[in-house]
Amino acid sequence: MIASVVAILEPDCSPRAVLEDITQIPGAEIGDFTQSPRRIPITIDSHDPNALEETTLKLQQCPGVAFVDVVFVHFEDESPGLVRSVQQESHTG
Amino acid sequence: MSNCNHELAAGVARRDFIKASAMAAAAAVASGSTYSLPILAAEPNEKIQWDKAPCRFCGTGCHVQVGVSKGKVVAVAGDMNAEVNKGLLCVKGYHVGSALYGKDRLTKPLLRDGEGYREISWDQAIQTIADRIEAAPERFAFYGSGQWTIPEGYAAQKFMKGGLSNNHIDPNARLCMASAVTGFLATYGVDEPAGCYDDLDACDVLIMWGNNPAEMHPVLFSRVVDRRSRGEEIMLIDISTRRTRTTEACQHYLEMKGHGDLAIANGIAHLLIKNGTYNRKFVESFCNFKAPDDENPNLNGKSISFEDYKQALAPYTPEYVEKLSGVPADKIRMLADLFGKPELKITSLWCMGVNQHTRGTAMNALIHGIHLLSGHFGTPGDAPTSLTGQPSACGTVREVGTLAHALPGGRVVANEVHRQQAEEFWNLPVGRINPQPGFHTVEMWQSFCTPTDQGGTIGTIWVQVTNPGQTLPNLNKLFNPKGDNKAGLEDKFLIVSDVYPTATTKLADLILPSAMWVEKNGVVGNSERRTQQWFKMVDPPGEARDDCWQTIAVARELFDRGNQGMRDRDGQFIFEIKDENQQSVAIWDWNHYYDVNVDKHLFEEYRQFSRLKHKDLAPYDQYVQARGLRWPVVEKDGQWKETHLRFSEGYDPYVEPGSEIQFYHSTTGDDRAQIWYHPWIAPAETPDEDYPLMLTTGRVLEHWHSGSMTRRIPELSRAMPGGYLEISAEDATVYDLRNGDEVLVESRRGSLVIPVWIDGRGRPPRGTVFIPFFDETLLVNDLTLDAFDPFSKQPDYKKTAVRIRKA
Structure with missing residues (x-):
C-alpha cells in the first residue's frame, strides 16, 4: 500500500525539528518542500495496511504538525475484507 | 534473467513508479501548483482508467479521482481540479474505494x-x-x-x-438538517446558505457552534488551519459541550451546557444593541423583526418592532447568559465585541449540535439573526453557513x-x-x-x-x-x-x-x-449549493x-x-x-x-422545477464537464455561471442593480430578512437525581454515520474498532472506573453495556458523557429520546439524561 500525504505545520514551530521527527518514522519519506516550507509532502510505503494508518497517526502526533491531509492512496494489492467485529450471520435461510 | 527475477524486477519498478506518482501528487498539492492527476496513468503498462466522482461519504463534497483497472477500483486520489478540496482528502475519503469491497456485500434479493x-x-x-x-x-x-x-x-x-x-x-x-431548513425558511423565506466554502478562505473569525469539523468535515477545517500555517491571522472559536479535536486548534473554547447556545446568541444580540455596535444601516435597510406566535405556532411567527426585540433581549445580560449557558460573561462580551467590529469578516459554521435540538429552528434563526443584526452578511468571509452530514x-x-x-x-x-x-x-x-x-x-x-x-x-x-x-x-x-x-x-x-x-x-x-x-451514475448536491455529477465506472457485484x-x-x-x-x-x-x-x-x-442515461433524463426533467426559488440548475452536460457548480447557475454570454454569494449585488444574478442586498424570497414580501427573537428554553430532558449525567452522541473521524461502510474498511475499523463511553477523569473517579471497564448505561428508554474511555478522543466536562453512534453492536439510540423540534420535526440526539454503574 502506497499513500502520500501533506503535513501542514504550525506557524510557530521549527520546521527543522518537525522534519527530524518525521524522518524517524519508518516508511515515511519526505519530498521537496522548498516552494512551501510549511507544507511537507510525504509518501508512506507499507506492505501492511495497518501500518499506513499508524504512520498517518504518528505524523499527526508529531509536535508542530497541525494537520495531515491525504492526497493519494494506491490499494490495488490489498484485499479489503470484512472486519470480524461486524461479521453477521448469514442472511440466507 | 529468470522469469521469477523478471517479475520481481517488474514489481519493484511498478512500485517505484506508483511511489513516484504519489510523491508527485503530494508535492503538487503542497506547493499549490496546478496538476492533473491522471498523469498517474502515464506508465506504459499501467492500464488504470481515471475518472472523477464526489466522495461517497459526508456533505463536504470533496472530489476524488477514481482509478479503475480490470473492472475494479484500485486507487483514489484527491482531485486538484476540485475547488472544494483542492487535491486533499480525509482519512475516510482515501479509503472510499475500499468501501465497495467488503466481503459481505448483498448480492441477491x-x-x-x-x-x-x-x-x-x-x-x-x-x-x-x-x-x-x-x-x-x-x-x-x-x-x-x-x-x-x-x-x-x-x-x-x-x-x-x-x-x-x-x-x-x-x-x-429529517434527523440531521431539517432544523437548518426551517431556520433558513423562517429567516430568508428560502432554504440553503447564502455563502459557501470560499468564506473559509476569507474570514478573520470562524465560530463553530456545537460543531467539530476537525473530525466531521476535516478537509474544510484543514483549509482554515492551512491559512494559519501560511502566516495568516484567523481567530477560531469553539462553542461546544465537550472538548474535541477542533478545540485543540482554537484560540477560544467556550464550554456550554445543553441549550446554552440559545442564551449565548441572545446575549450577543443584547450587547450589540446595548453597546450600539449593531449595524443600524444594514438592519434598517434589509431586515424586519419577528418573534414566535405562541397562540398559533408557525414558521412566519409574528412581527415585532425593534423596540420589542430590544425589550425581549433585555434580560440576556452577560451574567444571566453565564448562568444559563455556563459560558463566562467575559466570553459573551468577547463574542459581542467581535460581531460589533464591521472591519472583521466573521463566518459561523454549525451542523448537528444546532440542528439536533428541540429548539433547532430557533437556534438556526438566532445565528442568522446575529449575522444580520451585526451586518456580517453578504460579503466574502461574512456568512452564517450550516454544514450537512450527507453527500446529498x-x-x-x-x-x-x-x-x-x-x-x-x-x-x-x-x-x-x-x-x-x-x-x-x-x-x-x-x-x-x-x-x-x-x-x-x-x-x-x-x-x-x-x-x-x-x-x-x-x-x-x-x-x-x-x-x-x-x-x-x-x-x-x-x-x-x-x-x-x-x-x-x-x-x-x-x-x-x-x-x-x-x-x-x-x-x-x-x-x-x-x-x-461508482457502480452507478449519480448526481448529488453538497453543503454549499454545489451540484456534482459522476458516471458509472465498475459493475456492482x-x-x-x-x-x-x-x-x-x-x-x-x-x-x-x-x-x-x-x-x-x-x-x-x-x-x-x-x-x-x-x-x-x-x-x-x-x-x-x-x-x-436515465440520470440525465430525470435530471433534465427535474431541472424545470429549479427556477421558482431561483435555484437554477444548468443542463446535465455542464456538470459532466465541471467539478460541480453552485446554484443558481445561469447562462450568460453562452457560458453557465455559478453563484458564490446569494442575495448580494454583484454576486447573485437575481439581485436587482442598486439593491445592494435583496432577500427576494422574503416571507414579508418586502425583500427583507427576518431577525428573530427566541427565548432560552431548557432541553427536553435534563439530568436529575435518578439520571444524573447528560449523554451526548455523535460521530468520530474514522467512521461515517452508522459505520455500515467504514466498519468494513479494515484500516478504519482497526483505527477505531468499537463504540465507547467517553467520560471525564473526575467522573471516572466518582464511579470507580478505569479505561476499558464496562459500564451499564441506562436512560428512561433503554440500556447499554459499553466500555469506558476516560478523557478519550474528546474530553467531556464533569456531568457529561459521550457515545458515538457508528457501532451497530452498541446501539446508543436505544437510549436517546424522540422529542423533536416543533417546526422541523427533527429529534434531539444530544441531550439524554442517563445514569451509569460498573457492569
Whole structure:
C-alpha cells in the first residue's frame, strides 16, 4: 500500500525539528518542500495496511504538525475484507 | 534473467513508479501548483482508467479521482481540479474505494422465510413490493436518504407523490438538517446558505457552534488551519459541550451546557444593541423583526418592532447568559465585541449540535439573526453557513424535496399552485397530488411500530440507502418492536435496499441488494449549493442493482397491472424515456436500464422545477464537464455561471442593480430578512437525581454515520474498532472506573453495556458523557429520546439524561 500525504505545520514551530521527527518514522519519506516550507509532502510505503494508518497517526502526533491531509492512496494489492467485529450471520435461510 | 527475477524486477519498478506518482501528487498539492492527476496513468503498462466522482461519504463534497483497472477500483486520489478540496482528502475519503469491497456485500434479493431468508429472483422481489402497495397503497411509506442521488430521490418523489398520490415519503435527513431548513425558511423565506466554502478562505473569525469539523468535515477545517500555517491571522472559536479535536486548534473554547447556545446568541444580540455596535444601516435597510406566535405556532411567527426585540433581549445580560449557558460573561462580551467590529469578516459554521435540538429552528434563526443584526452578511468571509452530514442532503432532500410536506424546487404539497405546477411538469391529471402532508420520520416509524388495530396505519415501509435500525432515536419505540414477536406487528412488512447487512436488514422482510457510488451514475448536491455529477465506472457485484432502477421497476409493475397512478394524463408510463430515435426504452428491464442515461433524463426533467426559488440548475452536460457548480447557475454570454454569494449585488444574478442586498424570497414580501427573537428554553430532558449525567452522541473521524461502510474498511475499523463511553477523569473517579471497564448505561428508554474511555478522543466536562453512534453492536439510540423540534420535526440526539454503574 502506497499513500502520500501533506503535513501542514504550525506557524510557530521549527520546521527543522518537525522534519527530524518525521524522518524517524519508518516508511515515511519526505519530498521537496522548498516552494512551501510549511507544507511537507510525504509518501508512506507499507506492505501492511495497518501500518499506513499508524504512520498517518504518528505524523499527526508529531509536535508542530497541525494537520495531515491525504492526497493519494494506491490499494490495488490489498484485499479489503470484512472486519470480524461486524461479521453477521448469514442472511440466507 | 529468470522469469521469477523478471517479475520481481517488474514489481519493484511498478512500485517505484506508483511511489513516484504519489510523491508527485503530494508535492503538487503542497506547493499549490496546478496538476492533473491522471498523469498517474502515464506508465506504459499501467492500464488504470481515471475518472472523477464526489466522495461517497459526508456533505463536504470533496472530489476524488477514481482509478479503475480490470473492472475494479484500485486507487483514489484527491482531485486538484476540485475547488472544494483542492487535491486533499480525509482519512475516510482515501479509503472510499475500499468501501465497495467488503466481503459481505448483498448480492441477491432475500425474502424472509421463518427465522432465516431465502434467495428470490428480482422479478419475485418487484412483484412482492407491488403486491404490498396494490393491497393498501395508502399504508405504504418510502423512507429515503440524503445519500440518495438526485435522480434516485427524484424518481422516488415522483413515484410516491405523482404516482401513488401518497405523501408518506421522508428521508433520514429529517434527523440531521431539517432544523437548518426551517431556520433558513423562517429567516430568508428560502432554504440553503447564502455563502459557501470560499468564506473559509476569507474570514478573520470562524465560530463553530456545537460543531467539530476537525473530525466531521476535516478537509474544510484543514483549509482554515492551512491559512494559519501560511502566516495568516484567523481567530477560531469553539462553542461546544465537550472538548474535541477542533478545540485543540482554537484560540477560544467556550464550554456550554445543553441549550446554552440559545442564551449565548441572545446575549450577543443584547450587547450589540446595548453597546450600539449593531449595524443600524444594514438592519434598517434589509431586515424586519419577528418573534414566535405562541397562540398559533408557525414558521412566519409574528412581527415585532425593534423596540420589542430590544425589550425581549433585555434580560440576556452577560451574567444571566453565564448562568444559563455556563459560558463566562467575559466570553459573551468577547463574542459581542467581535460581531460589533464591521472591519472583521466573521463566518459561523454549525451542523448537528444546532440542528439536533428541540429548539433547532430557533437556534438556526438566532445565528442568522446575529449575522444580520451585526451586518456580517453578504460579503466574502461574512456568512452564517450550516454544514450537512450527507453527500446529498441538500441536493436530494432540500432541493428535490423528498420530505413528507414538500415537492421539488422548494414547493410544498399544501400549496395549490405548487401542486398544479408539479402536475404540469409531470404531465399528470389535475388533482393527482395529495394536498395533505405525509408522515414525517418519527411519525412514520411510530405508526409502523404501532399495531394496525391500535391505529398504526403504516403497514409497509421501503427503506433505501439508510439504516434507521441504528439511527432512529429511541429505537425501543420506533424500530425494535418490529423484531418482537409479541408486539402485534405480524402484518407489517419492511423492505430494505442496501449494500451490506445492517441493523435495519436484521428486521427486514425483504432485502434488496443495491449498487453503490461508482457502480452507478449519480448526481448529488453538497453543503454549499454545489451540484456534482459522476458516471458509472465498475459493475456492482452479483445481482446488485441501482436504487433508481428498483423504484422504476416497481412503478412499471404497477403500470402493467393497470394502476392508473403510474400513467400520466396521456396514458403514458410516468417514467417513459425515449431514445434519440424517439423510441421508448424499457428502462424497467435491467438489461436495458443503461441503454440510455436515465440520470440525465430525470435530471433534465427535474431541472424545470429549479427556477421558482431561483435555484437554477444548468443542463446535465455542464456538470459532466465541471467539478460541480453552485446554484443558481445561469447562462450568460453562452457560458453557465455559478453563484458564490446569494442575495448580494454583484454576486447573485437575481439581485436587482442598486439593491445592494435583496432577500427576494422574503416571507414579508418586502425583500427583507427576518431577525428573530427566541427565548432560552431548557432541553427536553435534563439530568436529575435518578439520571444524573447528560449523554451526548455523535460521530468520530474514522467512521461515517452508522459505520455500515467504514466498519468494513479494515484500516478504519482497526483505527477505531468499537463504540465507547467517553467520560471525564473526575467522573471516572466518582464511579470507580478505569479505561476499558464496562459500564451499564441506562436512560428512561433503554440500556447499554459499553466500555469506558476516560478523557478519550474528546474530553467531556464533569456531568457529561459521550457515545458515538457508528457501532451497530452498541446501539446508543436505544437510549436517546424522540422529542423533536416543533417546526422541523427533527429529534434531539444530544441531550439524554442517563445514569451509569460498573457492569
